[in-house]
Amino acid sequence: MNGEKDILSGCIRGKQSAQRKLFEKYSRLLLGVCNRYASCIEEAEDIMQEGFVKIFLNIKNFKGEGSLVAWMRRIMINTAITHYHKMLKHRYHEDLENVSELKFEETNWEEADFSREELFNVIHQMPQGYRQVFNLYAVEGYKHREIAEILKIDENTSKSQYSRARRWLQERLVNLKESEKAKR
């Protein structure tokens, strides 16, 4: 009864119990996805709620090609990007050029170097433009051409944004690591 198929067909019929089950099953994972695209957990919550509404409204259009989770993730990412585009109208653009191009050396890390919370914190602080491109490319695995389409920017912009985002992140992580060392 609690199988994914049952939940799916229940959601398609608009059953509240099935919707609840779907939410309980996937909300944590999807909030994690949203959290990467948001600048704070509250924003991530908003995006997730909006994404779930979209999922429930459109679940009858889910054709069963690919996994339901992947489909829902995509909806969340789309919602996040729509949210970002909406926000753009209300927020000042952060000066993306204001990043030092100097003293960049590739650093490699160990998984245990940072906690999840630390990483999320850094991601939240990332300038919005960087965050979208970085997430889409590094985590979701989109190509720059696809990112350009999704974000309605030039492909080269996507590439340069990405390298700057990467440098930005690198710097922050180095700083974070150093400050941690200093604390100890």
Added chain:
Amino acid sequence: MSDKLNIEQLVSSKLGEAEIEPAQGSWPAIQRKLRWRQFMRFDPVKLNIFYLGGLLVISAGLILLLNTDQSDTGSMKDTGFVRDANPAESIRNKNITPNQEELVPEDATNQQHEVASGKIRAASQDREADRDVSQSNREPANDVKGSALEEFETIPGDTSSTGHARELPVQNTLVPYFTCSVQYGCAPLIVQFFNQSLNETSFHWSFGTEGTMQDQDPVYKFIEPGKHVVTLAAKNAEGQTATYHQIIEVYPSPTAEFEIEEGIKSPDGLGNFDLINYSEGASSYAWNLVGKSKGSHSTWSSNEFQPSIQLSDIEQGTRYLSLVATNEDGCTDSTIQVIPDYPGSFTPTLRFPTAFSPNPSGPGGGQYSPHEKRIDLFYPVFSTEPREYTLRIFTRTGEQIFETQNIYRGWDGYYLQERSAGGVYVWMAEGTWENGKEFKTQGDITLIWSDQR
């Protein structure tokens, strides 16, 4: 080191599948949003905004329908009635426009009497029945009057009146209405209006120009061509106002004007008149000779723009010429003129000077050309050339010194190439006019030599 990660790997592995516990209120919030969205978008199987909107529209329509139904059976019905069947007219029984009266079916007319005299009983069933009758009569009446250029509008001063329609007595309803003697015609158009409104306590007329009139049945003269909106605004004791208007169409009129001029004689010497047409705004013309007495018609008539009329066409007794000018709208104007005497046409005359002064340089033979004015010759001025003519001149002692049969030859003052003596001579002229009348006249002439004193 193999377990070293670059930045992408680090983020992916740590955050790619990261799970975060949603906040407590998350699920209720999603449910709320979902219900709202479902409500806002069209779904044929669920109650949503579209159904609600539809319901609202339908109920509003029903309320409106019920309201109009009520007022229809009540007092406001009369206004609708007037438009089609004109109760005011039949009530006042003025019979100003009998044709309109005829057009209204018999039943309808009776019905109007009932409505107007307030005989409609309070029982709504009766009203319903009446309404059915009137409605069945409405259509034919409407068809007949469909062409009429009139519109009817009512502005209820008191909006609550619809709600209390049933309580209002029928005879208090304000019904502005008027008829007119004509609805269209040629400028200047004089129209008599008849106020046949019901229950009006005050009213005023406007004729599309500045100012208004308060007369009960005004007469108005429309000078300018065009469509004129005549409005009767009426007010009843309750302060209700309503207006009724009709359009009076005034067509432009032409002006007829002409002059009679002496024409150039034809080769056979017959005189004629040229008619110079100064009419404006006309497209066709009718010329006629009019006799002194009524009914005497001349055979001559013309539809030309500028005809000529022969003297021989003007019969004895005809003294007038009329012109009727007509334009495309069928509007006419006419003018009449007295035919002047054609020079010499009725009383030909010969007039001789009483003195003349010959050319002292020698005899000239006395020939002159028509219309030439000579002071060195003695000859008559004539209105028309006589058919026969003889002029003789005698000395005081009776000796004939000059004779001619040529009207265009005068005496040059010489006799046998010699100067005749200055002084008085006697002349005698006789002959026959063109019209066969004979003439014989005589007089004296004083000859003065300009170089002698």
